[in-house]
Amino acid sequence: MSLSHAILGFLRQQPQTGYTLKNEHFDKSVAYFWPADQTQIYKTLDKLVEQGFATSEIEFQSDRPNRKVYTITKQGKVELERWLSEAIEPPMYRDPLLVQLFFSDFIDRETMIAVLMSAKAKHEECLAALKAIDIPAVSKCSDYEQLAGRLTLELGFKSKQAYIDWLDEAIEAIKAMEKKSKRAAKR
Numbered sequence: 001m002s003l004s005h006a007i008l009g010f011l012r013q014q015p016q017t018g019y020t021l022k023n024e025h026f027d028k029s030v031a032y033f034w035p036a037d038q039t040q041i042y043k044t045l046d047k048l049v050e051q052g053f054a055t056s057e058i059e060f061q062s063d064r065p066n067r068k069v070y071t072i073t074k075q076g077k078v079e080l081e082r083w084l085s086e087a088i089e090p091p092m093y094r095d096p097l098l099v100q101l102f103f104s105d106f107i108d109r110e111t112m113i114a115v116l117m118s119a120k121a122k123h124e125e126c127l128a129a130l131k132a133i134d135i136p137a138v139s140k141c142s143d144y145e146q147l148a149g150r151l152t153l154e155l156g157f158k159s160k161q162a163y164i165d166w167l168d169e170a171i172e173a174i175k176a177m178e179k180k181s182k183r184a185a186k187r
Contacts, residue, residue, distance in 0.1 A: 003036055003044045004053070008080040011054055011072035018042045018068070029149070032130055032156045045070050053079050101170065109178045113171055120167040127160040 010016055010025045018041050026036045036044075048054040053076030059067045072080070097119050104112040133153055141147040 003034075003040055004048060005080060005083045006030060006034055006036070007041065007044055007048060008053060008072055008076050008083075011070055012077060012080055015069050015071040017070070018045055021045075030152075032126070033152060048076065052076070109174055113174055116167055116171050116174070120164055120171070123160055123164050123167065127157065127164065130156045130160060 006026075007021060010021055016025070018038065021041050022036070022038050026034070026041065045054065045056070049056050049070070052073060054070045054072055056068050056070050059069050061067060097115070100115060101112065104115075130153060135146060135150045135153055136142070138147065138150050138154070141150055
C-alpha cells in the first residue's frame with residue numbers, strides 16, 4: 001500500500017486539510033497499521049495534486065491562518081477504486097527486534113531477556129491502546145464503514161496478542177537454554 005491511497009481514501013470521505021488528515025485520521029484510526037508523519041502527508045498531498053488525483057484550494061480565515069483544503073478528483077476516485085480492487089502481495093516484514101534476537105549470541109542471555117521483556121511491555125501497551133478504540137463488535141456494526149474498521153482492528157488485536165505470546169515463548173526458551181547450559185557447566 002502506499003500513503004497516497006490511504007490519503008485518497010480519506011479524501012474520498014470528505015475534503016481535508018493536511019492537519020486534519022494527520023491528527024484526525026492517521027493518528028486516530030489507521031496509526032496501528034499505517035502510521036504517517038506530517039511531512040510525509042504534505043509531500044504526498046502535493047504529489048497527488050501534481051498527478052491530478054486531488055485539488056487544493058486556499059480557505060481564507062479571518063481569525064486564524066488560512067487553510068489549504070484538498071479534495072479528491074474524479075481521476076483520484078478512479079485510481080483509488082483501481083487500487084482497492086487489485087490483489088496485494090503480502091507486505092515485507094521488517095522487525096529490528098528479530099535482528100537483535102538473531103544476533104543475540106554476542107550478548108549475555110539476561111540482557112536479551114531484558115530486551116524481550118521491554119518489547120513485551122511495549123506490545124502490551126499497544127494492545128491496550130487498540131482495545132480502547134471504540135468500534136462496535138462485528139455483530140453490532142451498523143454499516144460497512146464500521147465493519148471494515150472493526151475487521152482491521154480485530155487483526156490488530158490478534159497480531160499484537162500473537163506477538164506477545166511469541167515473546168513469552170522466546171523468553172521461556174532462552175531461560176530454559178540458560179538453565180540447561182548452567183547445569184552442563186556444573187558437570
